[in-house]
Amino acid sequence: MVRYAEPETVDWVESGGGPLIAVPETVLSFWAGADGDETASDYDRACEVDGRAGLLPVGDAAALVLGDEPAATAFLPEHRAFVRWYAGDDEGDLLAGVPEALRTAEWGPELSWRVPGPVLLFDAAWPGGACEGTDHVRVPLAPGHYAVRTAHAQPGPETWLGLVQLRPLTD
Template sequence: MTDLAGVLARTRRPVSLLQWVDSGGGPLIVVPTTALGDWKGASDDDDDSWGDYDRACEVDGYVGVLDVGAAQALVLADEPASTTYLPDRRIFVRWLYAVSEAEVVRLVPRAVEIADWEDAGTWTTSGPAELFDSGYTGDGLEHTTHLTVNLARGTYLIRTASVQPDKRTALMLVHLVEQTQSA
């Protein structure tokens, strides 16, 4: 007779330390909650375009900003990497490769310490936002994994860094540095 507990332990998905958002292959998007209804995701209405998803795919580099209605959305581009948000540091952590999630979590402080930050523009938000796969509509998030990004209303300097804190781990960090706060 086999060791049932041992077999189940090897096949059961471990409990995650953080909430991660995955992409179906395209960029992730961070849309202020006030503009969620304006993000239409991938649309097949036009033969030449996939709607907002297509606009997100056109972002060059690691990050970019797109207009969404009267608001702005932050596009996490370049890699369809699993991504989480650390509110205490205002940093998106994009998991490029690592042995495990525990290693990613353990190495984030070192990655932040050794990061060679590059400025990547600014993003103005009306406050809290949602991180999700840009192919989905903003008003259909109950059907997909998404993560609430609690931010104050204001303008943020966007800084990025590609970091390899050890030879088995690579991360893309996107840091939001508060510039101004609106009333």
């Protein structure tokens, strides 16, 4: 089991108020964010995603939109999960509650996401080509097909988090 004894042990990504998006590195240049001459920008499309997570086409792949509400988000590779910090005073307490939250969560319907390899998680308002100069985290996913499930959890009396877990699928 991974222990998170030190504060700021994981990298958290925050948005300016809109959704976060995980875009495959191979198609980053196709994500225009809030820029562009189109009537509806890529950012507008991301804002239209209903629920806790959704998929949007980007180039010849799909990006995972983390919707619901803006929240600081980290990826915990040992759980293959994005953890969204909705409420709580202490990072250590929040992260310590993740294993139990994953075991007891009431999961929503699953999405099916095919990724060509690693993705970058960042604020959906940023263009993909500029996201590396902003608040972002690289998620080293192996190419393949994943089931994506979401849940809210309350691992402590004052701690609420969102979970977006990835499960590899066999083709």
